[in-house]
Amino acid sequence: MSSTLSAPTSAQEPGGAPSGFEADRSADSLGATVRAYLDRVRGGDLGALPAILGIVVLGLLFFALRPETFLTPRNMANLADQAAPIIILAMGLVFILLLGEIDLSAGVVSGVCAAVMAKLLADAGAPWYVSVLAAIVTGVVIGLFTGSLVGMIGIPSFVVTLALFLGWQGFTLRLIGEGGTVPVRDPVISAISDRNVPVTLGWVLALLTIAVYAALQLNRFRVQKARGLAHAPLAVVLVRIGVIAAVVVLVTAVLSVDRAPAVGVVLAGIPYAIPLVVLLLLFLTFVLGRTSFGRHVYAVGGNAEAARRAGINVTRIRVSVFVIGSTLAAISGIVAAARLGSVAPGSGGGNTLLYAVGAAVIGGTSLFGGRGRVRDAVLGGLVVAIIANGLGLLGTEAYLNFIITGGVLLLAASVDALARRRAAATGH
Amino acid sequence: MSAPTDRPEDGTPTLELRGVNKSFGAIQVLHDVHMKVYPGQVTALVGDNGAGKSTLIKSIAGIHAIDSGEFLFEGRPVTVSGPREAAALGIEIVYQDLALADNLDVVQNMFLGRERKNGILLDESSMEEAARDTLSKLSVRTLKSVRQLVSSLSGGQRQTVAIAKAVLWESKLVVLDEPTAALGVAQTRQVLDLVRRLADTGHAVVFISHNMVDVFEVSDRIAALYLGRMAADVPISQVDRPQVIELITAGRSGNLGIAPAEAAAVEV
Numbered sequence: 001m002s003s004t005l006s007a008p009t010s011a012q013e014p015g016g017a018p019s020g021f022e023a024d025r026s027a028d029s030l031g032a033t034v035r036a037y038l039d040r041v042r043g044g045d046l047g048a049l050p051a052i053l054g055i056v057v058l059g060l061l062f063f064a065l066r067p068e069t070f071l072t073p074r075n076m077a078n079l080a081d082q083a084a085p086i087i088i089l090a091m092g093l094v095f096i097l098l099l100g101e102i103d104l105s106a107g108v109v110s111g112v113c114a115a116v117m118a119k120l121l122a123d124a125g126a127p128w129y130v131s132v133l134a135a136i137v138t139g140v141v142i143g144l145f146t147g148s149l150v151g152m153i154g155i156p157s158f159v160v161t162l163a164l165f166l167g168w169q170g171f172t173l174r175l176i177g178e179g180g181t182v183p184v185r186d187p188v189i190s191a192i193s194d195r196n197v198p199v200t201l202g203w204v205l206a207l208l209t210i211a212v213y214a215a216l217q218l219n220r221f222r223v224q225k226a227r228g229l230a231h232a233p234l235a236v237v238l239v240r241i242g243v244i245a246a247v248v249v250l251v252t253a254v255l256s257v258d259r260a261p262a263v264g265v266v267l268a269g270i271p272y273a274i275p276l277v278v279l280l281l282l283f284l285t286f287v288l289g290r291t292s293f294g295r296h297v298y299a300v301g302g303n304a305e306a307a308r309r310a311g312i313n314v315t316r317i318r319v320s321v322f323v324i325g326s327t328l329a330a331i332s333g334i335v336a337a338a339r340l341g342s343v344a345p346g347s348g349g350g351n352t353l354l355y356a357v358g359a360a361v362i363g364g365t366s367l368f369g370g371r372g373r374v375r376d377a378v379l380g381g382l383v384v385a386i387i388a389n390g391l392g393l394l395g396t397e398a399y400l401n402f403i404i405t406g407g408v409l410l411l412a413a414s415v416d417a418l419a420r421r422r423a424a425a426t427g428h
Numbered sequence: 429m430s431a432p433t434d435r436p437e438d439g440t441p442t443l444e445l446r447g448v449n450k451s452f453g454a455i456q457v458l459h460d461v462h463m464k465v466y467p468g469q470v471t472a473l474v475g476d477n478g479a480g481k482s483t484l485i486k487s488i489a490g491i492h493a494i495d496s497g498e499f500l501f502e503g504r505p506v507t508v509s510g511p512r513e514a515a516a517l518g519i520e521i522v523y524q525d526l527a528l529a530d531n532l533d534v535v536q537n538m539f540l541g542r543e544r545k546n547g548i549l550l551d552e553s554s555m556e557e558a559a560r561d562t563l564s565k566l567s568v569r570t571l572k573s574v575r576q577l578v579s580s581l582s583g584g585q586r587q588t589v590a591i592a593k594a595v596l597w598e599s600k601l602v603v604l605d606e607p608t609a610a611l612g613v614a615q616t617r618q619v620l621d622l623v624r625r626l627a628d629t630g631h632a633v634v635f636i637s638h639n640m641v642d643v644f645e646v647s648d649r650i651a652a653l654y655l656g657r658m659a660a661d662v663p664i665s666q667v668d669r670p671q672v673i674e675l676i677t678a679g680r681s682g683n684l685g686i687a688p689a690e691a692a693a694v695e696v
Contacts, residue, residue, distance in 0.1 A: 021572070223553060228557075230556065230573055290549050291550065295550065298531060299536075302530050302531035306527040310542070311512055311515070312541050370529070370530070370531035423579065
């Protein structure tokens with residue numbers, strides 16, 4: 001926060017501004033909004049731009065390289081399944097990264113929770129809801145433990161979660177047993193990845209989503225305009241609605257095409273993983289953007305001392321983001337187990353965490369805290385999943401896979417660091 | 429203190445300290461401090477580095493508990509044992525290292541920790557309106573938008589937001605810790621105007637500064653600390669600049685200040 005104390009020049013202060021707040025009233029023109037956006041980008045606030053560019057460029061690249069397989073409905077459904085666990089894990093990491101903390105154990109925590117669920121299903125014969133609940137409770141408890149070590153005792157999160165990264169792997173190994181795997185064959189849990197929303201219901205949900213989104217956006221615009229508050233121009237609101245509608249319709253259309261490999265069988269509809277991700281996205285976005293808890297998370301990430309002086313219980317916020325992170329890790333572990341049909345001692349290890357951190361950072365969440373949104377996890381998760389999926393289709397060797405994914409994460413972190421420097425230099 | 433220190437028209441002080449002592453371990457930082465802060469007046473708190481200004485305002489803010497002495501707020505004796513209690517009384521402190529979060533906008537910062545809610549939803553509309561109202565009342569005209577991120581504001585604008593944040597809460601006493609340090613000429617001007625308006629809108633203001641020009645420009649009273657003792661707490665009309673500097677550096681000036689014997693004892 002050192003940059004905040006230096007007094008910038010008075011250049012930004014408009015000399016002859018008579019009444020103040022002129023930007024709040026004159027924000028009605030589309031041109032002004034576009035200019036303001038370009039200013040922000042130049043100032044280092046790239047927002048979702050890198051992730052969207054990444055999705056488009058990588059999509060075109062893999063389409064050019066594998067035109068017959070990459071953009072097919074079947075691969076798109078596969079991509080969604082592949083992206084879901086990464087996205088959900090990354091959503092939890094967004095909360096932790098917002099405080100400028102890190103959870104290196106998030107991946108293996110997803111493994112522990114999945115192992116708990118699988119053992120209950122396979123050995124104890126527990127019904128799916130008991131097993132899922134147990135996995136989620138495990139996540140909550142682990143999060144409380146990690147959060148207490150970081151928030152109450154004050155050990156740097158890097159060290160705590162590095163230790164837990166090792167520790168929890170041992171735990172999973174003990175649960176599953178050396179060299180073994182526990183199958184996950186419960187039909188409800190498997191449905192997350194291998195069943196689809198019926199096509200008609202899919203369309204109904206899609207149109208409902210668009211209608212609700214449009215209604216909320218337009219209503220907010222109406223209220224803000226009526227009460228003379230700062231607001232985006234109507235054109236921008238309409239463009240926003242249009243983009244969301246187009247994406248939802250396109251995804252639904254592609255996934256409603258029959259993608260069965262054999263003739264005579266019908267395989268169509270949105271995989272259940274997608275509505276799950278969308279629900280989490282809506283709920284967590286609401287928590288971060290519309291509740292005082294979310295506001296306090298941003299405040300602690302931006303300036304913990306200011307938050308403390310404002311009467312915010314900083315320790316409580318610290319502990320709760322780790323609880324949220326581990327809970328989402330548990331859900332991610334369940335989704336991953338559903339996809340693979342089993343849990344192994346290595347579940348959640350390897351590059352799971354790297355992918356999720358990469359997803360959050362590529363999506364625009366800062367590693368330095370204070371900046372990030374839940375949607376970053378979705379956009380960044382798609383980029384990461386497209387890379388993994390595309391490289392799989394190309395049949396690249398494992399070593400290249402590691403190098404390329406590591407390189408992309410490094411690139412995203414560099415963009416983040418440069419954006420931050422640029423922001424400090426331009427006073428944004 | 430032999431000179432008359434009160435004017436009859438001043439009324440009840442918003443804050444009165446009587447014989448306040450504060451020690452940290454073996455080191456006594458505040459010795460028998462008396463101080464009066466009146467509504468509608470700016471009281472400058474001056475003193476050299478280490479004179480105890482920070483300790484004094486932290487005691488007022490409830491961050492440090494005083495060891496002994498009386499703390500009167502609007503004439504009633506109170507004990508302030510935490511920042512929340514101080515805030516509940518109507519005491520707001522604007523710290524030197526502005527307690528603002530860079531990544532939040534002006535409205536979000538002004539309501540930080542005390543957000544208005546509709547059920548569990550944040551009531552953004554009402555917060556934005558109230559923030560704008562407060563800024564307008566203080567005649568703040570330099571902000572382009574109340575939805576601007578604080579990171580994009582200049583030093584003077586940040587100071588303005590920090591002060592407006594303090595005023596938003598029906599505060600009665602606003603303590604400003606060196607609000608003009610590190611500001612340019614034009615920005616210092618804006619902040620001093622704002623300090624004056626705070627007093628003119630009925631607030632009791634404590635203004636800490638090392639700059640005598642600023643002090644004499646906006647203050648009604650001056651309180652000079654010298655090595656933890658209150659050397660003088662008088663209307664500004666009773667002192668001139670060389671006297672204040674003497675009070676700050678030597679603890680006494682003419683018939684003002686701590687007694688010579690006491691001053692000598694402090695020197696040793």
